[in-house]
Amino acid sequence: MFVLVNLKTYPCDPLEVAEAVRDVDDETDARIAVAPQATHLERVAETGAETWAQHVDPIDYGSNTGHTLAETVADAGADGTLLNHSEQRLKLADIDGAVQAAQRADLETIVCANNPAQIGAAAALGPDAVAVEPPELIGTGTPVSQADPDIVEDAVDAAANVDDDVDVLCGAGISTGDDVVAAGDLGAEGVLLASGVAKADDPRAALEDLVEPL
Amino acid sequence: MFVLVNLKTYPCDPLEVAEAVRDVDDETDARIAVAPQATHLERVAETGAETWAQHVDPIDYGSNTGHTLAETVADAGADGTLLNHSEQRLKLADIDGAVQAAQRADLETIVCANNPAQIGAAAALGPDAVAVEPPELIGTGTPVSQADPDIVEDAVDAAANVDDDVDVLCGAGISTGDDVVAAGDLGAEGVLLASGVAKADDPRAALEDLVEPL
Amino acid sequence: MFVLVNLKTYPCDPLEVAEAVRDVDDETDARIAVAPQATHLERVAETGAETWAQHVDPIDYGSNTGHTLAETVADAGADGTLLNHSEQRLKLADIDGAVQAAQRADLETIVCANNPAQIGAAAALGPDAVAVEPPELIGTGTPVSQADPDIVEDAVDAAANVDDDVDVLCGAGISTGDDVVAAGDLGAEGVLLASGVAKADDPRAALEDLVEPL
Amino acid sequence: MFVLVNLKTYPCDPLEVAEAVRDVDDETDARIAVAPQATHLERVAETGAETWAQHVDPIDYGSNTGHTLAETVADAGADGTLLNHSEQRLKLADIDGAVQAAQRADLETIVCANNPAQIGAAAALGPDAVAVEPPELIGTGTPVSQADPDIVEDAVDAAANVDDDVDVLCGAGISTGDDVVAAGDLGAEGVLLASGVAKADDPRAALEDLVEPL
Numbered sequence: 001m002f003v004l005v006n007l008k009t010y011p012c013d014p015l016e017v018a019e020a021v022r023d024v025d026d027e028t029d030a031r032i033a034v035a036p037q038a039t040h041l042e043r044v045a046e047t048g049a050e051t052w053a054q055h056v057d058p059i060d061y062g063s064n065t066g067h068t069l070a071e072t073v074a075d076a077g078a079d080g081t082l083l084n085h086s087e088q089r090l091k092l093a094d095i096d097g098a099v100q101a102a103q104r105a106d107l108e109t110i111v112c113a114n115n116p117a118q119i120g121a122a123a124a125l126g127p128d129a130v131a132v133e134p135p136e137l138i139g140t141g142t143p144v145s146q147a148d149p150d151i152v153e154d155a156v157d158a159a160a161n162v163d164d165d166v167d168v169l170c171g172a173g174i175s176t177g178d179d180v181v182a183a184g185d186l187g188a189e190g191v192l193l194a195s196g197v198a199k200a201d202d203p204r205a206a207l208e209d210l211v212e213p214l
Numbered sequence: 215m216f217v218l219v220n221l222k223t224y225p226c227d228p229l230e231v232a233e234a235v236r237d238v239d240d241e242t243d244a245r246i247a248v249a250p251q252a253t254h255l256e257r258v259a260e261t262g263a264e265t266w267a268q269h270v271d272p273i274d275y276g277s278n279t280g281h282t283l284a285e286t287v288a289d290a291g292a293d294g295t296l297l298n299h300s301e302q303r304l305k306l307a308d309i310d311g312a313v314q315a316a317q318r319a320d321l322e323t324i325v326c327a328n329n330p331a332q333i334g335a336a337a338a339l340g341p342d343a344v345a346v347e348p349p350e351l352i353g354t355g356t357p358v359s360q361a362d363p364d365i366v367e368d369a370v371d372a373a374a375n376v377d378d379d380v381d382v383l384c385g386a387g388i389s390t391g392d393d394v395v396a397a398g399d400l401g402a403e404g405v406l407l408a409s410g411v412a413k414a415d416d417p418r419a420a421l422e423d424l425v426e427p428l
Numbered sequence: 429m430f431v432l433v434n435l436k437t438y439p440c441d442p443l444e445v446a447e448a449v450r451d452v453d454d455e456t457d458a459r460i461a462v463a464p465q466a467t468h469l470e471r472v473a474e475t476g477a478e479t480w481a482q483h484v485d486p487i488d489y490g491s492n493t494g495h496t497l498a499e500t501v502a503d504a505g506a507d508g509t510l511l512n513h514s515e516q517r518l519k520l521a522d523i524d525g526a527v528q529a530a531q532r533a534d535l536e537t538i539v540c541a542n543n544p545a546q547i548g549a550a551a552a553l554g555p556d557a558v559a560v561e562p563p564e565l566i567g568t569g570t571p572v573s574q575a576d577p578d579i580v581e582d583a584v585d586a587a588a589n590v591d592d593d594v595d596v597l598c599g600a601g602i603s604t605g606d607d608v609v610a611a612g613d614l615g616a617e618g619v620l621l622a623s624g625v626a627k628a629d630d631p632r633a634a635l636e637d638l639v640e641p642l
Numbered sequence: 643m644f645v646l647v648n649l650k651t652y653p654c655d656p657l658e659v660a661e662a663v664r665d666v667d668d669e670t671d672a673r674i675a676v677a678p679q680a681t682h683l684e685r686v687a688e689t690g691a692e693t694w695a696q697h698v699d700p701i702d703y704g705s706n707t708g709h710t711l712a713e714t715v716a717d718a719g720a721d722g723t724l725l726n727h728s729e730q731r732l733k734l735a736d737i738d739g740a741v742q743a744a745q746r747a748d749l750e751t752i753v754c755a756n757n758p759a760q761i762g763a764a765a766a767l768g769p770d771a772v773a774v775e776p777p778e779l780i781g782t783g784t785p786v787s788q789a790d791p792d793i794v795e796d797a798v799d800a801a802a803n804v805d806d807d808v809d810v811l812c813g814a815g816i817s818t819g820d821d822v823v824a825a826g827d828l829g830a831e832g833v834l835l836a837s838g839v840a841k842a843d844d845p846r847a848a849l850e851d852l853v854e855p856l
Binding site: 084087089091092093094096113114115117118120121122123124125126158160161162 | 304
């Protein structure tokens with residue numbers, strides 16, 4: 001299982017979380033990575049934790065004031081990038097352009113989407129993975145495996161129908177290790193996490209609890 | 215073949231074009247429709263021409279000042295709607311929402327996109343049809359069949375890979391009857407036209423020339 | 429006082445409301461107008477009611493699929509247009525472009541904004557009027573004169589500081605005739621209304637109640 | 643005069659430019675600063691050069707994946723931020739929110755805009771400065787003082803009419819030291835530069851040439 005911890009713009013210490021991510025990744029079979037703010041990418045990557053960007057723009061080098069360039073993110077040490085997160089929804093043409101920009105810079109890509117139909121659409125753009133974020137579960141703490149298990153299985157089917165090589169992650173409704181296991185049982189290859197680790201008093205303990213059942 | 219004449223915000227007489235569309239549709243085997251501005255929908259539909267909207271928003275009845283509601287468009291007499299036209303690019307989640315809104319109001323849907331990858335994505339959202347608009351051909355007058363025939367065939371393959379029931383239209387690079395025939399030979403079920411008819415001195419003659427080879 | 433009834437995309441009969449607007453305008457000293465959806469503009473204007481658009485785009489005649497052209501709106505019989513309504517927020521450069529487009533087509537303009545600072549900004553773009561819509565009052569039914577009278581007075585001051593010729597309307601928190609009077613006492617030259625009239629069982633009676641104290 | 647060198651997403655070495663900015667600032671009376679990409683902010687600030695962000699979002703700490711938080715930018719060492727650059731146009735309400743976010747984090751603010759009307763609007767939002775970027779001059783190399791001197795003077799008047807405390811910068815059409823002097827003669831308190839320094843073979847020499855006539 002791949003566990004990606006999204007730090008959003010939380011008031012957490014990105015280096016503390018990154019060190020926990022690095023250490024728990026070393027101690028377990030799970031692959032664990034952290035997605036800090038763009039401004040923190042380089043220092044987070046220097047911890048040795050696998051580091052992801054939260055977003056890159058569908059641009060190349062040039063006149064793009066205030067935008068995030070895939071090459072800059074990669075040079076800072078990032079291995080991949082989220083795209084089209086529910087807090088950063090993009091135009092279809094821009095998701096396509098951003099996937100291409102990320103691939104040009106050798107970044108892995110996870111494209112987020114709301115439901116199985118959009119997951120199929122995202123998979124058609126050729127990312128490495130897609131993440132299904134049912135809007136009704138975002139931020140609720142309700143595990144997707146209890147609230148709406150069909151949506152994960154339907155997302156897995158929708159992606160497979162379009163491109164067998166695209167992994168599916170579960171992007172909402174994950175707070176415990178049992179949720180991670182349940183997501184895997186439904187066909188997900190990984191999960192997106194955020195506040196459960198990033199805002200925990202002890203991020204390392206929170207991560208260890210999450211991956212312990214794996 | 216389906217021929218959809220998009221009037222954009224051209225300074226043309228929408229009723230004159232609509233009457234030409236209605237008459238040439240009656241005289242030939244081609245299916246021909248016209249897409250006027252939202253403000254002109256009702257009067258255009260009253261001509262008896264098959265009428266399409268240029269866009270509907272991913273909304274329901276309610277507090278949506280300045281937006282276009284699928285039910286209002288349908289009540290005005292529209293049979294379908296374009297979505298995600300290159301001049302009206304939408305977020306992936308909003309294309310999905312707009313396809314659902316259109317289907318709720320019994321409107322047919324054509325989702326436009328730039329290239330075969332995006333065509334696959336658009337097809338995954340379950341519209342009736344998709345239209346490939348290669349950006350390098352938009353507004354050039356260069357026929358797609360000469361400039362880049364692979365893009366139409368690749369779009370047909372991309373849509374079929376996702377959903378066999380979704381038709382593919384050719385949305386740029388069509389100015390003559392030969393271009394329409396060529397698009398059909400490449401697997402397209404129809405074409406989007408704009409200035410060639412809408413800005414013609416004699417829209418009826420322009421349409422007749424276009425469908426004559428069919 | 430100017431009373432503008434915004435029909436949004438409510439499931440109301442736009443002609444019934446328009447006829448009430450026309451008749452109550454005739455019977456009273458208030459100036460009353462109605463803002464239907466773009467698709468309804470022409471038929472609403474034919475009732476003889478003063479008709480406004482809910483939005484126009486910062487465009488000219490041309491390749492603007494799915495957009496709303498000021499000239500088309502004016503030709504349909506509209507006398508003015510709302511811009512930057514809280515449900516249709518625009519980029520600063522696009523508000524400027526849309527005010528210019530509206531003026532080119534001889535449409536009056538009301539630019540909406542959230543607070544006194546933004547009201548000053550909107551006034552600097554040279555519209556006929558601005559409307560302050562405090563987000564915390566939108567759709568609450570709480571009268572602005574009770575909840576936050578300072579915001580109206582501050583908006584009047586902010587507009588006057590920039591351009592004395594720009595009227596200020598109160599765009600939220602108006603449900604009764606007393607609210608209209610209170611808004612006038614705070615310096616507003618008019619009010620924006622929506623559901624209170626548009627969704628009333630008897631729109632004419634609702635309007636008569638609203639303007640009765642004037 | 644304030645000279646802000648915007649590095650956009652150019653393929654330049656941000657540290658080389660930052661060191662030139664720091665040194666030339668020390669050697670001259672001009673105030674010179676550099677605006678790198680968000681990912682480069684911390685390392686650029688560590689050079690001792692005055693460092694600005696290219697953009698911050700109208701957000702607070704929280705769930706804002708992929709966005710730029712003013713506090714993060716300030717903690718990385720930035721002293722200010724550009725807002726609403728012509729390559730990053732924002733909604734009016736979001737410029738207001740971003741100015742407030744920046745002020746909360748003690749960042750100086752420069753709001754860019756196209757023309758005198760929009761400059762007045764930007765000034766009404768209470769930033770430290772505004773920068774006028776006539777679209778017809780962006781990237782042309784034509785000095786604004788030759789092409790359209792009135793636009794700078796009109797921008798100065800428009801800002802002063804709204805708020806005397808808001809400085810006006812000239813944001814396009816500056817390539818030489820004479821252009822900087824001319825902008826100052828027209829009432830500008832500073833200039834925005836980009837490729838002339840960022841893409842120069844020798845950024846230090848380019849900067850020295852620019853500030854030499856001051």
